Amino acid sequence: MxxxxxxxxxxxxVCEEEKLRHNLQIFDQVQQATGCHIILALKGFAMFSVFPMIRQVLKTTTASSLNEARLGFEEFGQRVHLYAPAYKAEEFDDLMFYSEHIVFNSFSQWKRFKDQIHRAEHPIRCGIRINPEYGEVETDLYNPCAPHSRLGVPVKEFRFDELEGITGLHFHSLCGNNSDTLERTLEVVERHYGEVLHQMEWVNFGGGHHITRSDYDINRLCNIVKRVQETYDVEVYLEPGEAVGWQAxxxxxxxxxxxxxxxxxxxxxxxxxxxxxxxxxxxxxxxxxxxxxxxxxxxxxxxxxxxxxxxxxxxxxxxxxxxxxxxxxxxxxxLHYTMVKxxxxxxxxxxxxxxxxxxxxxxxxxxxxxxxxxxxxx
Ligand SMILES: Cc1ncc(COP(=O)(O)O)c(C=O)c1O
Structure with a gap:
C-alpha cells in the first residue's frame, strides 16, 4: 500500500518507511560483503524519529558541529565521528565528550587541540582531512576540491612529520557520484598518501556516494573497499547523508x-x-x-x-x-538536505x-x- x-x-x-528500509538493506549488504563501516552524515539527514530503524544497520553518525554531535549521542545513542572545518576552543571539551573519532581540517588545529585529546576520559581516534585535489563535482558550491578550497589539507601543505597521534585519514570530495569516481579519486589519494596509509588504522572515504541510487555500481564499491583494506590493513568508513534518505x-x-x-x-x-x-x-x-x-x-x-x-x-x-x-x-x-536546512x-x-x-x-x-x-x- x-x-x-x-x-x-x-x-x-513524509518518510516512507519501506523505502528507507530498502536503502538500509543496501548498506547492510555492502557492510556484510566488505566489513566496512557506514555511518550516517547528520548534516544531510537528521530525522531522529527513524534513528531506531537506522541504528539496526549503521553503527553511528558523523557530526559537523556541537549540536549535531549532541544529537547523534543523545538520539542515536553512540559517540559520533566528528569533522568540522574548525573547532572552537570553548566547545572542545564538549565535542570530545560526544566523539569517538575527531578529524582535523588542518595541522594547525591538530596542534592546538592534541594535548587536550590526550586528557580525554575515553579513547578518541584522531584523523586529518586531506584534500585530494581531484574532484568530479560540477557545481562549485558543492565541490570541496575547487581552487582555494578551505576543506582538507592540500597536498603541498601536508606535514608528514606531524602525524604522531594521528591514526586515520579522511577525504570527502564526492557529491552524488558513482563508485567509478571513488576509484579515480583513490588513485590520486594513493599516489600522494600511499606510504601514510600504511601507517594508519583507518581511512574515511567521506560522503557523496550515491550507494542507494538504482544505477550505482555496488560491486565496484565493494571491490575498492576490500582492496584498500587488504593493501593498507586499515578499517574503511563511508559517511553518506543523501544516500540514506535517497528517494525515501x-x-x-x-x-x-x-x-x-x-x-x-x-x-x-x-x-x-x-x-x-x-x-x-x-x-x-x-x-x-x-x-x-x-x-x-x-x-x-x-x-x-x-x-x-x-x-x-x-x-x-x-x-x-x-x-x-x-x-x-x-x-x-x-528527505535529505531539506528538514536539516x-x-x-x-x-x-x-x-x-x-x-x-x-x-x-x-x-x-x-x-x-x-x-x-x-x-x-x-
Ligand atoms: C565531510 C562530509 N562528510 C559527509 C558528507 C555527506 O555527503 P552526502 O550527503 O553527499 O553523502 C558531507 C556533505 O557535505 C561532508 O561534507
Missing part, C-alpha cells in the same frame, strides 16, 4: 491559488527558498508524483512557493488533469514531519508553530 496523501495535513515531509520520502503540499501571467501558476503552501533550498542553490528540480516535465501532459503549470521572494519557484511541470485549489502536490525525494523565512511555517508505514499508515511525529519561529528571534 503506498502513501495515501489524503491523510496528510500540509505542508508535511516526499514533501506534500496543497495548492492555495492558481493565477495566470502568460502561463498558469500554482501557489503552494511550501517554499523552495525556505523548505528545499537546494532547488535554488544547486539548482535542482524535484519530480512530482503523478506529474511530469512541462511538455509531458496537457496541463502545464509553474509551481511556486508562498514567500514574497520573486524567485521562490519550484519549477515548470505538467499534469494529466487541470489543478484545482486544495489539490495535494507530492514532491519526490524530499529549512528556515522560517517570511515567517512561513515549517512543514510537519511524519512517517508512513504500509502497515500502520500515517504517524505525524512533529508539528511546528509560532513558538518555533519566535524562539529564533529576539
Amino acid at each position: 503506498s502513501l495515501d496523501v489524503r491523510t496528510v495535513s500540509t505542508p508535511c515531509y 520520502g516526499v514533501l506534500v503540499a496543497s495548492v492555495l491559488d492558481i493565477i495566470h501571467n502568460d502561463m498558469d501558476i500554482a501557489l503552494l503552501d511550501i517554499s523552495a527558498a525556505a523548505h528545499m533550498p537546494d532547488c535554488l542553490e544547486m539548482p535542482y528540480t524535484p519530480e512530482i508524483r503523478g506529474g511530469g516535465t512541462v511538455d509531458q501532459y496537457p496541463h502545464p503549470y509553474r509551481l511556486t512557493g508562498t514567500t514574497c521572494l520573486a524567485g521562490d519557484v519550484i519549477g515548470d511541470f505538467s499534469f494529466p488533469q487541470p489543478l484545482q485549489v486544495g489539490d495535494k502536490i507530492v514532491l519526490e525525494d524530499m 529549512n528556515t522560517n523565512f517570511n515567517g512561513v511555517e515549517l512543514p510537519s514531519i511524519a512517517i508512513w508505514s504500509d502497515t500502520e499508515g500515517l504517524r505525524t511525529v512533529r508539528k511546528f508553530g509560532y513558538n518555533d519561529y519566535k524562539s529564533r528571534l529576539s
Whole structure:
C-alpha cells in the first residue's frame, strides 16, 4: 500500500518507511560483503524519529558541529565521528565528550587541540582531512576540491612529520557520484598518501556516494573497499547523508491559488527558498508524483512557493488533469538536505514531519508553530 496523501495535513515531509528500509538493506549488504563501516552524515539527514530503524544497520553518525554531535549521542545513542572545518576552543571539551573519532581540517588545529585529546576520559581516534585535489563535482558550491578550497589539507601543505597521534585519514570530495569516481579519486589519494596509509588504522572515504541510487555500481564499491583494506590493513568508513534518505520520502503540499501571467501558476503552501533550498542553490528540480516535465501532459503549470521572494519557484511541470485549489502536490525525494536546512523565512511555517508505514499508515511525529519561529528571534 503506498502513501495515501489524503491523510496528510500540509505542508508535511513524509518518510516512507519501506523505502528507507530498502536503502538500509543496501548498506547492510555492502557492510556484510566488505566489513566496512557506514555511518550516517547528520548534516544531510537528521530525522531522529527513524534513528531506531537506522541504528539496526549503521553503527553511528558523523557530526559537523556541537549540536549535531549532541544529537547523534543523545538520539542515536553512540559517540559520533566528528569533522568540522574548525573547532572552537570553548566547545572542545564538549565535542570530545560526544566523539569517538575527531578529524582535523588542518595541522594547525591538530596542534592546538592534541594535548587536550590526550586528557580525554575515553579513547578518541584522531584523523586529518586531506584534500585530494581531484574532484568530479560540477557545481562549485558543492565541490570541496575547487581552487582555494578551505576543506582538507592540500597536498603541498601536508606535514608528514606531524602525524604522531594521528591514526586515520579522511577525504570527502564526492557529491552524488558513482563508485567509478571513488576509484579515480583513490588513485590520486594513493599516489600522494600511499606510504601514510600504511601507517594508519583507518581511512574515511567521506560522503557523496550515491550507494542507494538504482544505477550505482555496488560491486565496484565493494571491490575498492576490500582492496584498500587488504593493501593498507586499515578499517574503511563511508559517511553518506543523501544516500540514506535517497528517494525515501516526499514533501506534500496543497495548492492555495492558481493565477495566470502568460502561463498558469500554482501557489503552494511550501517554499523552495525556505523548505528545499537546494532547488535554488544547486539548482535542482524535484519530480512530482503523478506529474511530469512541462511538455509531458496537457496541463502545464509553474509551481511556486508562498514567500514574497520573486524567485521562490519550484519549477515548470505538467499534469494529466487541470489543478484545482486544495489539490495535494507530492514532491519526490524530499528527505535529505531539506528538514536539516529549512528556515522560517517570511515567517512561513515549517512543514510537519511524519512517517508512513504500509502497515500502520500515517504517524505525524512533529508539528511546528509560532513558538518555533519566535524562539529564533529576539
Ligand atoms: C565531510 C562530509 N562528510 C559527509 C558528507 C555527506 O555527503 P552526502 O550527503 O553527499 O553523502 C558531507 C556533505 O557535505 C561532508 O561534507
